[in-house]
Amino acid sequence: MTDQTFEYTRQDASGASCTAHAWAKVPAPLTSDQRQALKARAAALLKERNAVLVAHYYVDGDLQDLALETGGIVADSLEMARFGRDHASQTLVVAGVRFMGESAKILSPGKTVLMPDLDATCSLDLGCPPDDFAAFCDAHPDRQVVVYANTSAAVKARADWMVTSSCALAIVRHLKDQGQKIIWAPDRHLGRYIQQETGADMLLWNGACIVHDEFKGTELELLKEEHPHAMVLVHPESPEAVVKLADVVGSTSQMLNAVVNGTATEYIVATDNLIMHRMRQLAPGKTLIEAPTAGNAASCKSCAHCPWMAMNALQGVIDCLESGSGEIHVEPDLGLEAKRCIDRMLDFVAANPSALAPKVQGLVRGIGAA
Numbered sequence: 177m178t179d180q181t182f183e184y185t186r187q188d189a190s191g192a193s194c195t196a197h198a199w200a201k202v203p204a205p206l207t208s209d210q211r212q213a214l215k216a217r218a219a220a221l222l223k224e225r226n227a228v229l230v231a232h233y234y235v236d237g238d239l240q241d242l243a244l245e246t247g248g249i250v251a252d253s254l255e256m257a258r259f260g261r262d263h264a265s266q267t268l269v270v271a272g273v274r275f276m277g278e279s280a281k282i283l284s285p286g287k288t289v290l291m292p293d294l295d296a297t298c299s300l301d302l303g304c305p306p307d308d309f310a311a312f313c314d315a316h317p318d319r320q321v322v323v324y325a326n327t328s329a330a331v332k333a334r335a336d337w338m339v340t341s342s343c344a345l346a347i348v349r350h351l352k353d354q355g356q357k358i359i360w361a362p363d364r365h366l367g368r369y370i371q372q373e374t375g376a377d378m379l380l381w382n383g384a385c386i387v388h389d390e391f392k393g394t395e396l397e398l399l400k401e402e403h404p405h406a407m408v409l410v411h412p413e414s415p416e417a418v419v420k421l422a423d424v425v426g427s428t429s430q431m432l433n434a435v436v437n438g439t440a441t442e443y444i445v446a447t448d449n450l451i452m453h454r455m456r457q458l459a460p461g462k463t464l465i466e467a468p469t470a471g472n473a474a475s476c477k478s479c480a481h482c483p484w485m486a487m488n489a490l491q492g493v494i495d496c497l498e499s500g501s502g503e504i505h506v507e508p509d510l511g512l513e514a515k516r517c518i519d520r521m522l523d524f525v526a527a528n529p530s531a532l533a534p535k536v537q538g539l540v541r542g543i544g545a546a
């Protein structure tokens with residue numbers, strides 16, 4: 177079995193600290209009255225413009241509530257794109273990060289896709305520049321190219337398969353059974369986890385999520401000692417030392433289902449902490465504990481929240497609906513190329529419903545299937 181890592185250390189293609197830019201754009205906290213007023217204005221605009229709000233689990237709780245109260249959805253990236261594609265509305269407001277807006281546009285090229293802030297991006301997307309990735313793929317033409325959803329349209333256009341964290345294992349197993357060798361990008365932790373679970377021959381791109389990469393194994397062990405009965409839920413974008421301590425390793429939807437359906441009363445959660453907003457709503461009696469990161473220091477900020485997700489705000493929803501700002505454009509030919517690998521995954525999941533963890537399927541309203 178080949179186990180090679182493609183060394184790629186650059187996080188920000190411009191060389192700048194893009195997370196500092198993101199934190200600087202995160203809106204200041206609002207009073208309760210201000211929040212209610214903005215929420216009412218955003219709800220009225222969604223109705224006026226016949227638009228639907230499609231929000232990720234990691235965005236601000238007010239945005240999650242607004243989505244659910246106005247007929248939209250709170251979900252993971254794949255379910256967001258599918259919901260947007262299947263919804264009658266011709267205008268989608270995507271509260272999340274840019275690749276989610278792009279995926280929505282790729283699956284719904286005829287619709288208008290707006291985002292509260294187009295600068296909201298993702299370290300996995302930034303860490304996988306299309307030209308470098310294409311050169312890497314060209315150097316290994318004998319391999320199937322499997323990319324995670326957290327990539328640009330241009331990277332998807334170069335891929336054979338797109339996967340999300342809840343169907344990645346099944347699709348890689350399927351490829352291995354066919355005797356295929358694989359290029360995996362961009363998340364190295366998720367790639368390593370899948371490689372270990374499947375034994376597939378995978379070349380891994382060296383990207384990482386700046387949020388999940390911050391979770392610490394030693395500190396988590398100490399926290400487990402303080403809460404010996406807590407169930408530990410870990411997203412597989414986390415480092416190996418953290419994944420090893422998990423009771424459940426899974427996607428956002430799978431973690432949510434584990435809390436809702438689990439028998440434990442305490443849960444340690446290793447993913448973006450805003451998923452707890454939805455967990456609290458769906459499992460109000462359970463105690464949720466944030467998995468440990470390095471915390472904040474003078475020169476850096478380590479926390480379980482994504483700065484780009486944090487840029488999404490009620491005012492941004494209002495602004496994009498009022499002015500049409502923040503519109504996502506994907507060049508049509510590129511969109512068609514990128515759509516191939518997404519459709520391949522959707523077809524695989526439709527034909528192999530058992531590819532998804534059984535606990536994910538349809539047990540809780542509003543939880544996506546991938």
Ligand code: SF4
Binds near residue numbers: 299300326448
């Ligand atoms: S939480 Fe990580 S994977 Fe998700 S958008 Fe932020 S940087 Fe990307």
